[in-house]
Amino acid sequence: MGKRITLADVAARTGLSASTVSMVLNNRPGSRIPEATAERVREVAEELGYAPDRTARGLRTGRSEALGFISDEVTITRYASAMVRGILDAAEERNHAILMAETDNQARRIDNAVRLMRTRHIDGILLGLMRARQVDLPADVGGLPVIIVNGHVDGYSSVLPDEHQAGLDAVNHLVAHGHRKIAFIGRAAEHLEPRISWTIGRRLAGIDQAMHDAGLGFVHEVHGADWEPELGYRGADEIFDNAEATAILTANDRIAFGVYLAAQQRGLSIPADISVMSFDDEQLASYVLPPITTMQLPYLQMGRVAAEELLARLDAPLSGAGPDGPPGETLVAMPLIERGSVAAQGAS
Amino acid sequence: MGKRITLADVAARTGLSASTVSMVLNNRPGSRIPEATAERVREVAEELGYAPDRTARGLRTGRSEALGFISDEVTITRYASAMVRGILDAAEERNHAILMAETDNQARRIDNAVRLMRTRHIDGILLGLMRARQVDLPADVGGLPVIIVNGHVDGYSSVLPDEHQAGLDAVNHLVAHGHRKIAFIGRAAEHLEPRISWTIGRRLAGIDQAMHDAGLGFVHEVHGADWEPELGYRGADEIFDNAEATAILTANDRIAFGVYLAAQQRGLSIPADISVMSFDDEQLASYVLPPITTMQLPYLQMGRVAAEELLARLDAPLSGAGPDGPPGETLVAMPLIERGSVAAQGAS
DNA sequence: TTGTATGCGTTATCAG
DNA sequence: CTGATAACGCATACAA
Numbered sequence: 001m002g003k004r005i006t007l008a009d010v011a012a013r014t015g016l017s018a019s020t021v022s023m024v025l026n027n028r029p030g031s032r033i034p035e036a037t038a039e040r041v042r043e044v045a046e047e048l049g050y051a052p053d054r055t056a057r058g059l060r061t062g063r064s065e066a067l068g069f070i071s072d073e074v075t076i077t078r079y080a081s082a083m084v085r086g087i088l089d090a091a092e093e094r095n096h097a098i099l100m101a102e103t104d105n106q107a108r109r110i111d112n113a114v115r116l117m118r119t120r121h122i123d124g125i126l127l128g129l130m131r132a133r134q135v136d137l138p139a140d141v142g143g144l145p146v147i148i149v150n151g152h153v154d155g156y157s158s159v160l161p162d163e164h165q166a167g168l169d170a171v172n173h174l175v176a177h178g179h180r181k182i183a184f185i186g187r188a189a190e191h192l193e194p195r196i197s198w199t200i201g202r203r204l205a206g207i208d209q210a211m212h213d214a215g216l217g218f219v220h221e222v223h224g225a226d227w228e229p230e231l232g233y234r235g236a237d238e239i240f241d242n243a244e245a246t247a248i249l250t251a252n253d254r255i256a257f258g259v260y261l262a263a264q265q266r267g268l269s270i271p272a273d274i275s276v277m278s279f280d281d282e283q284l285a286s287y288v289l290p291p292i293t294t295m296q297l298p299y300l301q302m303g304r305v306a307a308e309e310l311l312a313r314l315d316a317p318l319s320g321a322g323p324d325g326p327p328g329e330t331l332v333a334m335p336l337i338e339r340g341s342v343a344a345q346g347a348s
Numbered sequence: 349m350g351k352r353i354t355l356a357d358v359a360a361r362t363g364l365s366a367s368t369v370s371m372v373l374n375n376r377p378g379s380r381i382p383e384a385t386a387e388r389v390r391e392v393a394e395e396l397g398y399a400p401d402r403t404a405r406g407l408r409t410g411r412s413e414a415l416g417f418i419s420d421e422v423t424i425t426r427y428a429s430a431m432v433r434g435i436l437d438a439a440e441e442r443n444h445a446i447l448m449a450e451t452d453n454q455a456r457r458i459d460n461a462v463r464l465m466r467t468r469h470i471d472g473i474l475l476g477l478m479r480a481r482q483v484d485l486p487a488d489v490g491g492l493p494v495i496i497v498n499g500h501v502d503g504y505s506s507v508l509p510d511e512h513q514a515g516l517d518a519v520n521h522l523v524a525h526g527h528r529k530i531a532f533i534g535r536a537a538e539h540l541e542p543r544i545s546w547t548i549g550r551r552l553a554g555i556d557q558a559m560h561d562a563g564l565g566f567v568h569e570v571h572g573a574d575w576e577p578e579l580g581y582r583g584a585d586e587i588f589d590n591a592e593a594t595a596i597l598t599a600n601d602r603i604a605f606g607v608y609l610a611a612q613q614r615g616l617s618i619p620a621d622i623s624v625m626s627f628d629d630e631q632l633a634s635y636v637l638p639p640i641t642t643m644q645l646p647y648l649q650m651g652r653v654a655a656e657e658l659l660a661r662l663d664a665p666l667s668g669a670g671p672d673g674p675p676g677e678t679l680v681a682m683p684l685i686e687r688g689s690v691a692a693q694g695a696s
Numbered sequence: 697t698t699g700t701a702t703g704c705g706t707t708a709t710c711a712g
Numbered sequence: 713c714t715g716a717t718a719a720c721g722c723a724t725a726c727a728a
Contacts, residue, residue: 004490006705017715022707033713054467055403055412056705059720064403066447066468075436076648078631081429088423088450092460097468099414100448102436112440119402120414120445229635257635264612283426283631287577287605300424354721365699370723381697404721407704 005050013044021045025052054097058121066097067310068117071128071149072105072135079282079299080130083149086303087126094311096123105129107138114139124310127153128303132160134194145313149306150299152198157327159306163199166295166334167206170249170277171214173293173336178345179247179275181219182211185235185259186251188225200251203279207249219243227251232258240266246345247275253285256292256341271343281337290340298332305332353398361392369393373400402445406469414445415658416465419476419497420453420483427630427647428478431497434651435474442659444471453477455486462487472658475501476651480508482542493661497654498647500546505675507654511547514643514682515554518597518625519562521641521684526693527595527623529567530559533583533607534599536573548599551627555597567591575599580606588614594693595623601633604640604689619691629685638688646680653680 011018016037024033024041044050058064069087074080084100091098099122101113114125118141125144127137129151137146137153148158174182184207191200211217220243222235232255239245240262250256256278263270270276270290278285281296309330359366364385372381372389392398406412417435422428432448439446447470449461462473466489473492475485477499485494485501496506522530532555539548559565568591570583580603587593588610598604604626611618618624618638626633629644657678 004705007707008705018705019707019716020714023714026707037713051463051467053407053469053705055406055469056720057707058403059401059407059704059722060706060708062720073433075423075429075433078426078429081423081426081432084423084429084432084448085421085450088448092449092457095464097464098448100432100436100446101440102433109440115399116443116445119399121401121403229637254635261637284635287602287632289577289609352721355723356721366721367700367723368698371698374723385697401721404704405723407706407720408722408724410704 004053005048006053007050010041010045010048010050013048014041016041062121063123064097064121065095066099066120066122067091067124067126067307068099068101068113068122069126069128070101070103070110070113070117072103072130074128074130074299075102077130079280079297080150082300083128083303086300086305087128087149087307088303090304090307090311096311105135107136110137111139114141118142118144123314126306126310127151127156128306131197132163132199133197145310147306147310147313150302152194155327157309157329159302159309159330159332160199161297161302161334162331163202163334164206164209165331166279167203167208168210169206169334169336170279170295171207171210173338173342174247174249174275174277175210175214175216177247177275177342180216180345181244181246182216182249183220183222183239183243183245183247184218184249184251185222185224185232185239185255186227187221187223190225203251219245224255228254229258229261231255232260233262235259236262240268245274247277247342250276250278253278253280253282253292253294256294257284257288260288271341275343275345276341278341279334285337286339293339293342294337295334296337298334302332305330352401353396354401355398358389358393358396358398361396362389364389410469411471412445412469413443414447414468414470415439415472415474415655416447416449416461416470417474417476418449418451418458418461418465420451420478422476422478422647423450425478427628427645428498430648431476431651434648434653435476435497435655436651438652438655438659444659453483455484458485459487462489466490466492471662474651474654474658475499475504476654479545480511480547481545493658495654495658495661498650500542503675505657505677507650507657507678507680508547509645509650509682510679511550511682512554512557513679514627515551515556516558517554517682517684518627518643519555519558521686522595522597522623522625522690523558523562523564525595525623525690528564528693529592529594530564530597531568531570531587531591531593531595532566532597532599533570533572533580533587533603534575535569535571538573551599567593572603576602577606577609579603580608581610583607584610588616593622595625595690598624598626601626601628601630601640601642604642605632605636608636619689623691623693624689626689627682633685634687641687641690642685643682644685646682650680653678 103109128149224231236259278294285292451457476497482500572579584607626642633640
């Protein structure tokens with residue numbers, strides 16, 4: 001129940017005034033204070049365990065050194081929750097606090113969260129989405145800087161996974177392992193709608209481009225918008241029946257999981273009989289046998305990058321060009337997580 | 349960049365003084381203000397979109413209506429992250445903000461988080477753990493109320509899953525389905541150590557008691573402290589070779605997953621040939637075929653209950669007995685998630 | 697019934 | 713070089 005130590009306390013203890021102590025502790029360029037007294041102030045502050053009251057400081061300066069993180073449902077969506085960690089880590093490094101709220105993307109709750117946070121003087125807003133898609137920000141952010149994490153809102157900057165490159169990398173990984181007869185499961189026109197997905201189009205474009213660049217075409221393609229195991233199961237069956245693929249590329253891990261089931265049922269071994277390569281790196285991907293080689297959605301890193309970018313913007317001179325500029329996209333690499341589901345293939 | 353509306357603004361607009369407006373908006377019992385003017389104040393406040401500045405208010409009142417949530421790694425541990433959501437939801441309902449930090453349970457980072465939050469005047473602390481175990485709280489919380497979520501710290505109240513009841517329920521579910529020849533995988537002395545697990549002992553005790561109450565003993569038991577698929581795979585093999593179990597109870601879902609693998613390899617069908625019942629309800633449990641019937645670790649609910657309990661304690665008169673009392677444990681029910689892995693068994 | 701004065705802990709301005 | 717003094721926005725004891 002220790003009474004809080006205030007500036008006045010350390011002032012009294014040093015015999016100096018509060019303003020002097022404040023100057024020293026913030027080493028303001030305004031006036032040169034003799035190193036002797038400055039040192040003494042710092043000593044006493046340390047000794048007393050003085051820590052500035054951020055709310056009082058915030059009231060005075062208008063800056064709180066706190067960021068708001070508003071998400072739709074990254075917390076409840078298990079595989080996206082690492083985004084939170086990335087943000088927390090970056091904020092901690094810069095001694096900033098994170099205020100958090102989750103809204104299920106309901107306008108009313110978003111609005112509420114923004115208002116609540118603004119009354120608490122946050123310096124900026126991070127809006128996080130579980131799936132990368134376009135949404136609206138119905139709330140009045142009152143001129144606060146905003147960065148969208150894993151999504152898109154018209155007029156704001158965002159941090160997104162580099163899906164195009166991931167598409168390239170995935171195909172190239174298969175090609176590099178000697179695969180030429182590749183099948184694909186999961187193409188769907190629906191996903192090209194920005195409000196369904198802002199990035200899947202790029203993933204597909206990357207895949208197509210890499211195939212084209214390698215002079216290949218898919219030996220079989222299974223379309224489908226519902227990216228669940230069921231599709232993978234059905235799709236793999238179809239592929240086994242109609243094509244001689246040596247590798248199956250799936251649009252996500254859940255589809256890949258369905259492929260595993262189908263393969264198992266037919267007595268086909270992965271990767272000896274058929275290689276599987278996928279996207280997302282859900283928990284699932286690491287638990288099946290063999291674990292799935294997949295392109296990871298870098299939630300942790302996206303959170304970190306977004307927070308760092310927001311902090312950088314806050315540092316920039318208020319009106320200067322700085323890292324402000326027009327809203328843009330920062331792409332975060334999707335690492336290739338190499339596990340056991342892709343085998344080398346001799347020249348076919 | 350709309351200038352903030354302050355109490356002074358609405359005072360000026362109504363022709364009243366700031367204090368009067370303040371009284372009305374907080375409807376203080378101090379003095380009765382004529383409904384006419386009160387109404388007018390509320391109207392103007394609404395019209396101007398006035399929202400009290402919480403930092404200023406906090407500075408004055410000492411209460412911030414913000415809670416700190418410090419966790420070890422619930423965010424990065426995918427299946428525990430729902431705890432965050434439970435806390436956020438409860439806080440939102442009460443118009444409280446949540447400040448969040450994650451520490452990997454490192455003393456330095458915990459201390460840092462507590463200090464950072466205290467300088468921001470939080471009203472209380474929620475300390476969340478990914479796995480229910482005993483830890484220390486090395487930081488000086490300065491008399492702030494603290495509640496531990498899913499864990500134990502000497503001297504503090506906590507919210508925990510009701511593992512004993514879950515143990516009873518799991519066994520009873522099997523028994524109710526006619527199973528008498530039950531095997532168990534996952535007993536381990538190591539887990540009885542409080543700093544490894546605060547609750548597994550209760551889970552096991554519940555299991556044992558229910559078996560005893562049903563007049564049964566396990567037809568086979570596989571010990572093992574490393575609760576991963578490997579143990580389930582090995583354990584199931586052992587059981588298939590040595591016993592005639594109709595059901596296998598596993599200490600967690602990952603073990604159960606290993607059992608699935610072993611069963612598949614032997615051409616045994618779940619649940620036709622062998623039933624499987626488990627604990628935790630990881631994502632994994634819902635993806636395998638058939639999905640696993642399991643006792644859910646109620647992270648969402650634990651978060652919610654803990655936050656509500658902390659808020660209730662804050663409401664209580666500072667010194668009164670209230671819901672304060674000696675540190676205690678609040679148990680949250682672990683729901684039985686019935687899926688497809690347990691079949692009814694005729695009298696054996 | 698309502699207004700005035702004061703303070704919460706800081707920082708910033710401006711004299712001394 | 714340093715110390716009063718004011719102000720941030722609000723709530724409250726007290727005076728009117």
